Structures are given as C-alpha cells and as structure tokens.
Amino acid sequence: MAHISIVDIARLAQVSPSTVSRALQNHPRISPERRAEILALAEQLGYRPSQVARSLVTGQTHTIGAVVSDVTDPFVAEVLKGVESAARSAGYGLLIAMSNRDPAQEMTAATALLDHQVDGLIVISSRAPEHYRQLPRQRENLAGGVAPVVLLNHGYSEAGVYSVRVDNAGAASAAVTLLSQLGHRHIAFVAGPTGGQSSQERLAGYLQGLTANRLPPLPELILQGAGMLEDGWEALAALQAMRPRPTAVLCYNDLAAIGLLAAAARAGVNVPDALSVVGFDNISLSAYTIPPLTSVEQPKAAMGKAAVRTCLRALAGEPAPPIVMSGQIILRASTGVCRQSDCT
Amino acid sequence: MAHISIVDIARLAQVSPSTVSRALQNHPRISPERRAEILALAEQLGYRPSQVARSLVTGQTHTIGAVVSDVTDPFVAEVLKGVESAARSAGYGLLIAMSNRDPAQEMTAATALLDHQVDGLIVISSRAPEHYRQLPRQRENLAGGVAPVVLLNHGYSEAGVYSVRVDNAGAASAAVTLLSQLGHRHIAFVAGPTGGQSSQERLAGYLQGLTANRLPPLPELILQGAGMLEDGWEALAALQAMRPRPTAVLCYNDLAAIGLLAAAARAGVNVPDALSVVGFDNISLSAYTIPPLTSVEQPKAAMGKAAVRTCLRALAGEPAPPIVMSGQIILRASTGVCRQSDCT
DNA sequence: TTGTAGGCGTTATCAG
DNA sequence: CTGATAACGCCTACAA
Numbered sequence: 122m123a124h125i126s127i128v129d130i131a132r133l134a135q136v137s138p139s140t141v142s143r144a145l146q147n148h149p150r151i152s153p154e155r156r157a158e159i160l161a162l163a164e165q166l167g168y169r170p171s172q173v174a175r176s177l178v179t180g181q182t183h184t185i186g187a188v189v190s191d192v193t194d195p196f197v198a199e200v201l202k203g204v205e206s207a208a209r210s211a212g213y214g215l216l217i218a219m220s221n222r223d224p225a226q227e228m229t230a231a232t233a234l235l236d237h238q239v240d241g242l243i244v245i246s247s248r249a250p251e252h253y254r255q256l257p258r259q260r261e262n263l264a265g266g267v268a269p270v271v272l273l274n275h276g277y278s279e280a281g282v283y284s285v286r287v288d289n290a291g292a293a294s295a296a297v298t299l300l301s302q303l304g305h306r307h308i309a310f311v312a313g314p315t316g317g318q319s320s321q322e323r324l325a326g327y328l329q330g331l332t333a334n335r336l337p338p339l340p341e342l343i344l345q346g347a348g349m350l351e352d353g354w355e356a357l358a359a360l361q362a363m364r365p366r367p368t369a370v371l372c373y374n375d376l377a378a379i380g381l382l383a384a385a386a387r388a389g390v391n392v393p394d395a396l397s398v399v400g401f402d403n404i405s406l407s408a409y410t411i412p413p414l415t416s417v418e419q420p421k422a423a424m425g426k427a428a429v430r431t432c433l434r435a436l437a438g439e440p441a442p443p444i445v446m447s448g449q450i451i452l453r454a455s456t457g458v459c460r461q462s463d464c465t
Numbered sequence: 466m467a468h469i470s471i472v473d474i475a476r477l478a479q480v481s482p483s484t485v486s487r488a489l490q491n492h493p494r495i496s497p498e499r500r501a502e503i504l505a506l507a508e509q510l511g512y513r514p515s516q517v518a519r520s521l522v523t524g525q526t527h528t529i530g531a532v533v534s535d536v537t538d539p540f541v542a543e544v545l546k547g548v549e550s551a552a553r554s555a556g557y558g559l560l561i562a563m564s565n566r567d568p569a570q571e572m573t574a575a576t577a578l579l580d581h582q583v584d585g586l587i588v589i590s591s592r593a594p595e596h597y598r599q600l601p602r603q604r605e606n607l608a609g610g611v612a613p614v615v616l617l618n619h620g621y622s623e624a625g626v627y628s629v630r631v632d633n634a635g636a637a638s639a640a641v642t643l644l645s646q647l648g649h650r651h652i653a654f655v656a657g658p659t660g661g662q663s664s665q666e667r668l669a670g671y672l673q674g675l676t677a678n679r680l681p682p683l684p685e686l687i688l689q690g691a692g693m694l695e696d697g698w699e700a701l702a703a704l705q706a707m708r709p710r711p712t713a714v715l716c717y718n719d720l721a722a723i724g725l726l727a728a729a730a731r732a733g734v735n736v737p738d739a740l741s742v743v744g745f746d747n748i749s750l751s752a753y754t755i756p757p758l759t760s761v762e763q764p765k766a767a768m769g770k771a772a773v774r775t776c777l778r779a780l781a782g783e784p785a786p787p788i789v790m791s792g793q794i795i796l797r798a799s800t801g802v803c804r805q806s807d808c809t
Numbered sequence: 810t811t812g813t814a815g816g817c818g819t820t821a822t823c824a825g
Numbered sequence: 826c827t828g829a830t831a832a833c834g835c836c837t838a839c840a841a
Contacts, residue, residue: 174818
C-alpha cells in the first residue's frame with residue numbers, strides 16, 4: 122500500500138471508485154452528504170490524487186514549460202518570477218529549461234519540455250522562433266492539440282504561436298529623445314545580441330529616435346554587444362576613442378550599462394558629467410548603481426503573468442491576441458545635461 | 466490518432482507492442498535487426514514515448530523539483546543554473562516553485578511539487594527544514610519510497626534529507642581575519658535573514674573571527690538585515706552613527722554589500738578609505754561594482770550540480786553523504802588597509 | 810527471441 | 826444519484 126488511492130477510499134467508504142472520483146472533483150451529480158463523507162475520509166487519510174494517472178486519461182499535465190535564455194539574467198529572472206506565480210496560482214506546475222542563449226540549445230530545451238508533456242510553452246527571449254512552427258506540429262500534446270507557444274519579447278506570428286512583448290522601439294526612441302533634450306548630440310548605442318528580436322527593435326528605436334531628433338544616425342556610433350556586463354565594460358574604450366566623443370550612450374540593457382558604469386569609474390570618466398548612460402530593463406539593481414542608473418522600465422512580472430494568461434487562454438481555445446506593453450523611462454542620476462562645448 | 470503510440474508502431478512493424486517497447490528501451494533480449502527496424506520506424510514516424518504513461522507504471526516521473534526562495538536573487542539563480550544543467554543532462558526535468566522567503570509558502574511550494582510527483586526535491590535556502598521530516602513521510606512517491614530532499618545551504622540532518630552546503634562559518638571567519646590583518650579593529654556585520662541557517666552560520670563565523678583575532682564581539686556592531694539591497698543601504702546610517710565608527714563591515718551577502726556601497730557613495734563615504742566592505746557569494750555583478758567588491762566566492766553552479774547528484778544517488782539507493790564545500794575570498798578594491806588613527 | 814495478459818490510478822461513458 | 830466497465834499508453838512477468 123505504497124500510495125493510498127481512490128479505490129482504498131472507495132472500499133472504506135463503501136462506495137464505488139467512480140463515486141469517490143466524482144466527490145473529489147466536485148462533480149455536480151453526487152449527493153452532498155456522500156461528498157462530505159468522502160472528502161473527510163480522503164482528508165483524514167492524507168489522500169493525494171495521482172497527477173500522473175489523471176494526466177494519462179485527461180490528456181493534460183497541468184504543467185507549463187518555460188524555455189529561458191539564462192536564469193542568471195536579472196531580466197529573465199524577474200519575468201520568470203511572474204510566470205511562476207501566475208502558473209502556480211492557476212494550479213499549474215512550471216518546468217524550466219535553459220537555452221544558454223543558443224538557438225540549438227533552445228530547441229533541445231523546448232523538445233525536452235514537450236517530451237515531459239507540458240501543456241504549453243513560454244519562451245523568454247527566443248532566438249529561433251521560426252523553429253516553433255515545426256516543433257509543435259509534430260509533437261502533439263495528449264489532448265490531441267498542439268501545445269501553444271507563447272513568445273515573450275518576440276513578435277513572431279504564426280498559428281499556435283502567441284506573443285507578449287514590450288514596445289522596444291518606442292521606448293528606445295523615447296530614451297534617445299530624452300538624451301537629445303538634455304542637449305546631447307553624439308549618442309552612442311551599445312547593441313544587444315545579434316539574432317535577438319528585442320536587440321533589433323531597440324536598435325531600430327535608437328535610430329528612429331536619432332532621426333526624430335534631427336541627429337545623424339552614424340553606424341560608427343553603434344557598438345556590438347550581447348547584453349552582458351562585459352559588453353558595457355569593453356564598450357567604454359571604443360567610446361573614448363571616437364571623434365567626436367559621444368556624450369551619451371544608450372545600452373541594450375542594464376547589465377551592459379552597469380558594466381559601462383564600472384569601466385567609466387575605473388577610467389575616471391565622470392557619469393553623468395562626461396558621459397550620460399541609459400540602460401534598459403530597470404532591474405532592481407539599477408537603483409543601487411553608482412550613480413543610480415536611468416533606465417527603461419519594463420513591467421517584467423506583469424509580462425510573465427500575461428504570458429501565462431495567454432497560454433491558458435490558448436489552452437482553453439479562447440482567442441489570445443498579441444499583447445504589447447509599453448516601457449517607461451525611469452530617470453535617475455546617470456543622465457544629465459550635456460556639458461560639452463558642442464552641445465546645444 | 467492524436468498521438469502516435471507504441472501500438473501504432475507495432476502494427477506497422479508487424480510485431481507485438483511489447484517487442485516495440487523492448488526495442489525502444491534497449492532491452493537485451495531482442496534481435497538486433499528487429500530493434501533496428503523498429504527504431505527506424507519510430508524515428509521516421511516521429512514517435513515520442515509518453516512520459517506520463519511510462520511514469521504511471523514505473524513510478525518515476527524523471528523530474529526533480531526545486532523549491533527556491535526567489536529566482537531573482539543572483540545567488541539562487543546561479544545555483545539553479547547548475548541544478549538545471551545537471552538535471553537535464555541526466556534526463557531529468559526540473560520543476561520549480563518559489564517560496565518568497567516565507568516558511569509557509571515554502572511548504573506550499575514543496576507540496577505542490579510533490580503533488581506533481583517529482584522524484585526528488587532540492588531546496589535552495591530552506592527556512593523550515595524541520596517540516597520536511599513530516600512532508601515526505603506522508604507523501605510517498607510512486608515507487609513507494611519517500612522522495613529524497615536535498616537541502617542546499619542547510620545542514621539539517623534526518624533520514625531522507627540530504628545536504629550540500631558551504632562552510633559559511635569558516636569563510637566568514639576568514640573574511641574577518643582578512644579585515645583584521647588590514648588593521649581594522651572595529652568591524653561591523655550586516656546580518657542576513659533571521660531564520661536562515663546560513664545567516665546564523667555566517668554570524669557565528671563573524672563572531673569566531675573576531676575572537677580569533679582578539680577583537681571584542683560587540684552586539685552593537687551587528688545590524689539586522691535580510692540579504693537584500695535595501696538592507697545594506699539602510700545599514701550605512703547606523704554604521705555612521707556608531708562610536709567608535711567601524712572602519713570595515715562584513716555583509717551577509719553581496720546584495721547587501723552592493724546596497725551599502727550605493728549608500729556610501731551617496732553619503733560621500735569613501736570605500737575603501739573610510740570603510741572597507743566585504744560581501745558574500747561573489748555574484749557576477751560584484752566584479753563590476755564601484756569599487757569592485759571583495760567577496761567570498763561560493764561554487765554556486767557546482768553546488769547545484771552536487772545537489773542533483775546527491776538527489777539521484779539517493780534515488781538510486783546509494784549512500785549520499787552530506788557535502789560541504791569551502792568558500793574562498795576574492796580580493797577586490799572594496800577593502801583596504803585601515804586609515805583611522807586607532808588602527809594598529 | 811517474441812507474444813499475451815494484467816495492471817499502474819484516474820476519468821468517462823454508459824447503464825441502472 | 827450511483828455503479829460497472831472501458832480506456833489512457835506503457836511496462837513486465839509469464840508463457841510460448
């Protein structure tokens with residue numbers, strides 16, 4: 122009697138297993154007293170239904186899978202926190218797998234999750250959304266339908282693929298406008314990982330912001346990066362070598378911005394006096410950098426929760442339109458008016 | 466024909482389902498050609514075994530659960546990364562649930578995971594290890610055994626409860642010794658969450674370090690905290706108000722240290738000249754703070770992997786002794802020789 | 810080496 | 826409202 126089951130309860134309650142099953146799932150057609158009696162018995166016996174057996178017949182595992190690039194990235198972690206909370210309060214378990222920012226590993230991870238028969242998939246920062254087109258089609262979940270895929274921060278559109286994202290371009294553009302209004306005319310950009318859609322969108326927004334403010338979009342102002350601490354750190358030297366030297370820089374994310382701040386401090390470059398720095402994501406650490414970092418806030422936990430809602434909606438067969446949230450600039454001390462001679 | 470199954474393959478291959486089953490799991494007693502033929506067919510049909518059905522009969526879900534205090538904590542995230550990688554490469558899925566640092570939620574989370582029938586549990590930074598004594602006993606997994614619980618950074622000892630941790634006391638003590646050798650005589654401590662075992666151990670190590678270096682362990686030098694950015698931030702004022710004023714401070718973790726660094730910069734307190742700061746965890750950000758933070762490195766990913774190994778070992782019925790890893794001080798610029806008049 | 814039959818714990822479809 | 830009975834997909838004695 123390893124695990125007490127529904128038939129054990131049935132025996133003790135002098136009823137059939139089906140009755141117990143019905144009592145347990147609040148089935149309408151069962152007499153209140155019977156149900157109460159059975160529920161009490163189950164409670165007292167410490168009965169826990171076998172999700173596995175249930176899944177086998179219902180075709181649903183009540184788990185959703187999350188493919189994340191890297192839990193170690195604060196942005197990802199905060200989104201994941203929202204996902205976990207929403208999933209669990211909806212009675213769903215959360216299975217995670219990491220892609221380490223690699224498209225191939227991303228598919229491996231997704232496949233592993235699908236093999237564990239998650240009901241749906243949430244992908245945080247996909248690098249290979251095209252592949253999901255094939256994946257779920259050949260892998261059907263137990264209910265016989267394809268597992269819905271919710272892309273977070275990716276606008277890929279396809280049947281069975283949903284999306285929740287932030288208006289990256291708009292926010293990046295707004296950040297450039299802010300800098301322009303502070304008098305900056307030479308604004309550099311530390312780009313994100315090539316292949317990431319949010320990278321492209323933020324870059325596009327940066328360029329849009331420049332032209333909107335009548336500033337020339339110069340290719341040499343764009344530095345490569347991958348959204349990591351090191352990228353910002355390394356960007357400083359390049360920034361310093363430019364002529365004219367940029368007085369402001371927008372970073373793909375806060376991590377890069379923090380790396381840049383560290384390099385600036387090390388090199389004796391005063392922020393914001395000699396260089397204004399703007400990040401993106403507004404991770405919690407950004408309020409504690411030196412100086413505190415101006416950043417674009419993304420509703421990270423809300424995005425995670427929205428992704429779960431979208432996923433559950435899709436699972437229920439309800440329409441689940443793409444969600445686009447908007448970023449908001451949080452002004453802190455890393456940005457200031459331009460002090461250089463050639464500023465407006 | 467929602468999902469292609471073992472009997473579909475059997476029909477097409479003109480064999481019985483059991484033969485297919487055997488071929489799929491590399492059973493010894495099956496002719497090579499049959500196996501090859503079946504494997505090819507399965508491959509070509511895109512067959513994926515139903516983990517659910519398999520679990521129902523084998524009693525194992527091939528998933529392990531992780532209860533984490535908060536994925537947003539960099540230390541936790543890095544450990545989790547190790548856990549995920551080890552779990553997945555062992556063919557295990559990883560189910561996570563957050564406790565938000567609350568003992569009650571921790572048990573809810575653990576229960577949710579156990580309800581999803583994870584084979585084992587890994588708890589990162591437990592606040593209520595006593596409860597696991599009861600939990601797994603009443604909840605047995607499908608195999609009829611209790612699910613092993615691996616406590617990370619907690620030395621609770623009990624049958625069925627395993628542990629992987631770092632020598633917190635030793636490392637904290639070593640950190641104090643380092644500060645003492647730099648000439649500091651008034652060393653404060655920003656404590657971690659009450660209720661966490663690592664908090665207690667680090668505090669104990671701090672006290673041991675003081676006495677080992679013939680410094681008086683004064684209660685007023687110990688500040689409350691919970692291992693978050695705000696705690697370090699708020700600690701500064703208290704530190705400044707002390708007489709004699711401490712010239713060095715050891716923090717429960719890097720997050721608190723980073724908050725302290727921010728507050729110091731804001732208040733014009735030079736680090737390390739006026740105040741030396743030491744963190745704990747050596748999260749990746751700590752190399753990029755201003756100044757870079759001296760910290761106690763913990764082998765975070767390795768601890769995560771060790772936890773998985775321990776869990777699998779327990780699952781296999783093999784002995785899985787407690788693992789204690791050691792920390793190592795990473796010297797950076799946030800610590801320096803004491804410059805005050807009353808230093809040695 | 811291969812096939813047959815039974816069962817894992819639950820839900821669901823029928824009758825009663 | 827309740828009780829048999831048949832799946833769900835797979836594994837595993839046991840038999841051939």
